[in-house]
Amino acid sequence: xxxxxxxxxxxxxxxxxxxxxxxxxxxxxxxxxxxxxxxxxxxxxxxxxxxxxxxxxxxxxxxxxxxxxxxxxxxxxxxxxxxxxxxxxxxxxxxxxxxxxxxxxxxxxxxxxxxxxxxxxxxxxxxxxxxxxxxxxxxxxxxxxxxxxxxxxxxxxxxxxxxxxxxxxxxxxxxxxxxxxxxxxxxxxxxxxxxxxxxxxxx
Amino acid sequence: xxxxxxxxxxxxxxxxxxxxxxxxxxxxxxxxxxxxxxxxxxxxxxxxxxxxxxxxxxxxxxxxxxxxxxxxxxxxxxxxxxxxxxxxxxxxxxxxxxxxxxxxxxxxxxxxxxxxxxxxxxxxxxxxxxxxxxxxxxxxxxx
Numbered sequence: 281x282x283x284x285x286x287x288x289x290x291x292x293x294x295x296x297x298x299x300x301x302x303x304x305x306x307x308x309x310x311x312x313x314x315x316x317x318x319x320x321x322x323x324x325x326x327x328x329x330x331x332x333x334x335x336x337x338x339x340x341x342x343x344x345x346x347x348x349x350x351x352x353x354x355x356x357x358x359x360x361x362x363x364x365x366x367x368x369x370x371x372x373x374x375x376x377x378x379x380x381x382x383x384x385x386x387x388x389x390x391x392x393x394x395x396x397x398x399x400x401x402x403x404x405x406x407x408x409x410x411x412x413x414x415x416x417x418x419x420x421x422x423x424x425x426x427x428x429x430x431x432x433x434x435x436x437x438x439x440x441x442x443x444x445x446x447x448x449x450x451x452x453x454x455x456x457x458x459x460x461x462x463x464x465x466x467x468x469x470x471x472x473x474x475x476x477x478x479x480x481x482x483x
Numbered sequence: 484x485x486x487x488x489x490x491x492x493x494x495x496x497x498x499x500x501x502x503x504x505x506x507x508x509x510x511x512x513x514x515x516x517x518x519x520x521x522x523x524x525x526x527x528x529x530x531x532x533x534x535x536x537x538x539x540x541x542x543x544x545x546x547x548x549x550x551x552x553x554x555x556x557x558x559x560x561x562x563x564x565x566x567x568x569x570x571x572x573x574x575x576x577x578x579x580x581x582x583x584x585x586x587x588x589x590x591x592x593x594x595x596x597x598x599x600x601x602x603x604x605x606x607x608x609x610x611x612x613x614x615x616x617x618x619x620x621x622x623x624x625x626x
Contacts, residue, residue: 297543300539301539304535304536305532307532307535308510308528309524309525310510310511310513310524310528311510312528312529312531312532313513313514313517313524313527313528313531314506314508314513315531316527316531317502317505317513318502318505318506321498321502321505322499324498325494325495325496325497325499325502326495327491327494327495336534339531339535339538340535340537343538343539344538344542347539347542370506381495420491421489421490421491424489424490424491424493424494425490427490427494428490428494428497431494431497445497448496448497448500449493449496449497451496471501472516474501475501475504475505475516476516478498478501479520
């Protein structure tokens with residue numbers, strides 16, 4: 281008799297609540313530092329959409345969601361034990377921070393009073409009036425523009441850093457950027473320079 | 484720098500790529516970078532572990548608190564409902580005995596390990612059990 285075909289892979293091994301606690305205790309020093317740094321960069325990438333939430337809040341949210349996922353209610357994010365715990369948490373943070381940003385883009389009413397200025401004649405003037413409706417809120421765009429300019433200004437004498445930053449902004453991968461004349465070592469050294477310099481930059 | 488994407492997206496792209504770059508570092512590189520900045524990675528790591536431990540603990544507490552609230556609400560609801568039970572403790576206990584005799588499965592569910600012996604039940608226990616039975620509609624057929 282022919283074997284019956286198996287339908288898909290066996291269900292992933294979802295971690296229990298206690299296994300999550302054990303995984304926290306098993307995280308190494310470098311893994312813990314990576315989690316914090318990853319969370320910090322992701323929240324910086326949110327700009328105003330962070331709404332004051334910092335790296336710790338993002339990390340806590342990822343863990344809480346994982347714990348809820350272990351309760352089997354269909355809510356939260358289940359940790360499949362076949363996946364590294366750190367990989368699971370970073371993916372959760374990526375997803376949560378993307379969600380925060382989308383939520384902010386969709387829901388936050390723009391506070392016009394924040395940008396209304398008064399002319400010399402005493403008349404109120406809102407720069408929003410000139411902003412097309414599909415643009416992100418004007419003030420947020422201005423803040424983001426200023427921050428992007430600050431990042432690029434850190435590297436006016438560093439062509440490799442400018443190349444990497446341009447590549448990132450264009451959505452290019454590391455290997456794609458390297459095709460413009462950077463070796464792997466040069467690329468990695470440049471990324472490190474950017475990381476150090478931007479980290480020192482005022483948030 | 485061209486401006487095909489808006490500045491908000493450009494800022495996110497840079498910061499998110501920096502986030503990913505951290506994951507690509509070896510364990511030694513991550514720790515070395517922290518030390519280069521004058522940060523003690525051991526202290527830093529333990530403080531992050533404590534954040535995770537705290538979150539885990541808070542989540543457990545919330546679950547316990549929710550269970551406690553549900554229990555208290557249930558007790559309050561049972562106490563609020565008005566039922567007509569026999570006047571004397573003896574007759575109330577007789578009623579409970581009659582229910583348990585007719586429905587032994589109910590008895591096994593309601594009598595906890597603590598009160599496994601029917602004769603040991605106090606008057607308060609008896610009234611509490613009758614309230615639970617009444618709330619479940621089980622006493623209807625014993626009136």
